[in-house]
Amino acid sequence: MPDYDPNNIFAKIIRGELPCHKIYEDDRALVFLDIMPRAPGHALVIPKSPARNLLDVNPDDLAHVAKVAQRVARAGMKVFQADGVTVQQFNENAGGQVVFHLHVHVIPRKEGVPMKPPASEKEKPEVLADQAKKLAEAMQSV
Structure with a gap:
């Protein structure tokens, strides 16, 4: 597996070198x-630590990302009056990964809307x- 590239777009967002529409941030994760x-409210949850993907992330950071993703999913359900949530995570080129910093897609969904x-x-x-x-406001109460 290739090494982590500290100049990937998400690393630049974490460092504040590129803008984002931030929803939530703590000492270990960022959500934007x-x-x-792919649908309204499509959020990305990333660890702040350097991790190329699921294959090299620190397990504690992965657990924290999962906890934050759950909160984002709950907020998305509330804000977008969603009927469900799609959660996606891709690893390496063959797995569909495009940006090589671990990220979890949290996508609120409406029944019957592709x-x-x-x-x-x-x-x-x-x-x-x-x-x-x-979503940031909803994150405070979920």
Whole structure:
């Protein structure tokens, strides 16, 4: 497996070198919206520690990411009045991974509404800002 690249886009977001529509942050995890969402509220949960994917992440960091992803899923259900949640996580090229920093997709879903294809349409920044604000508020009570 290749080494972790500290210049991947998510590492740059963690360091504040690139912007994001932040939903939640603590000392071990960061949550922000995907700029090309497959459904409204499509969030990404990442560890702050350098981890290429599930295969090399520290187990304690993985457990923390899972706990945060659960909270994000609950917030997404509430904010978007979702009927369910899709959680996805990809590892290495053959597994569908595109950004090589561990990340978990948390996607609120409505019954009968298909997800958009991956990386198909960039959402308007003002829409993402509004969604991030609502999800951040909901994260405080879930």
